[in-house]
Amino acid sequence: MPVKMDAEFLRTTFSNIHQALYSWIFRDLYDQGLQVDLELLQLASMYETDSDITDETRATSSTQYANQITLHIDYQVSSFGYVDPKGYTIITSVSDETIMNTIKEYYTNHFINGVAIWLDQIYDSGFRAFTLNLSCRTLLSTELIKKDVERQLYDIAYHIKRNYFADIVFYFHLTMSSSIFEGGGGGTRSDSGITGTKIPEDGFNSGGYNPLNPESGRPCRNEEKGKANPLVVMDLMPPNRNNIGGARFGYTRVNKYGEKKFHQGIDLMAEPNTPVYALFSGTIVGPYVTEQPNKIERNYPSGYTGDRNGAGNRFGVRSTINGKTITVYYWHLSADQPVAMRNGKPLKVGDYVYGGTVIGYTGVTGNANSEFPHLHLGIMDETGKWINPELYLNATVNDKTGEISTPCDSYQIY
Ligand SMILES: [Zn+2]
DSSP states (O other), X not given: OOOOOOHHHHHHHHHHHHHHHHHHHHHHHHHTTOOOOHHHHTHHHHOOOOOOOOHHHHHHOOSSEEEEEEEEEEEEEEEOEEEOTTSOEEEOOOOHHHHHHHHHHHHHSEEETTEEEEEEEEEEOSTTEEEXXXXXXXXXXXXXXXXXXXXXXXXHHHHHHHHHOEEEEXXXXXXXXXXXXXXXXXXXXXXXXXXXXXXXXXXXXXXXXXXXXXXXXXXXXXXXXXXXXXXXXXXXXXSSXXXXXGGXXXXXXXXXXXXEEEEOSEEEEOXXXXXXXXXXXXEXXXXXXXXXXXXXXXXXXXXXXSOOOTTOEEEEEEEEETTEEEEEEEEEEOSSOOBOEETTEEOOTTOEEOTTSEEEEBOOOTTOOTTSOEEEEEEEOTTSXXXXXXXXXXXXXXTTTOBEEOTTGGGOOO
């Protein structure tokens, strides 16, 4: 009998999951020798935020994306006592310096959705308030930054409570702006001082300012060899656990009659909404499909009459690499936000994008299995033939495990 998915059902389900998580956290911390009281775990509801993006931001940044983040934090801190093993009550205090250092340490090496965030400067702006200037080398959505900063401050408050026995409440204020030069001329600012560069013909010559810094290459790129990666962290996505080879290109699969089946590209594991980086610079081409919803139990939601191609939400980028024209296709993109934004609007057919910049987000649309979310990467040559994307991937694939190693493994985030 099918379950009725009404609001009450969802509420109960979520509340059950919530409780299960709580008891799991309790147990986990207890196993690590930590006594935890409920109060500690309710810290999340105690800390309040003022996280509105300012009007100033709206005025200075026409996009919803930012790579310059100013985080102004005010905080209130109250210490409390604990009883030491000899039975004395100890009242502790935590200095402002300790709090600032904790935050500084936190942002020395931090990632939001696989993108490194680093601390440029920290200003002490007075009593229990300071300002952080953060940067990242790619355009992250301001929503993503906002959400993550909230989570980070919760982590920091938790850390301070655990180590210094002090309650801390953060009030924060984010200002975000983009100083990325988008190239192609017109309207955008450059922090490298270059304006209005010509659109390059070679897919690798990004011209102007490449926010990803071609030398360090995020994700890992090798201009000389004409190779790059579409995700920061990659592994092949096997269609099932016994068939790692099926994630690779060619006649690597069998159908239900046991006949060999052609796989037009490679599948790379990626949690939904992972940023997809353009393999190479080029022009966005169709098929351009962005309306496909997620399926429910392998079916499209009732009433959906749009494109039903198994490739799901998708588009391609046409580039010239070492004199050859190729089109790189990105399939099964997100149902929420398949295409990255530029100046507040999704990238569209005809737009020029730079290699190594975020062009979309992964998902499970089309015939992708939500148990094994992945990015399908396909490359077509100028005659319309699918070719092996591994030829253009700056990585080697382990035939046995499907694990991918790239020359930039030091960038791996876990
Ligand atoms: Zn595939």
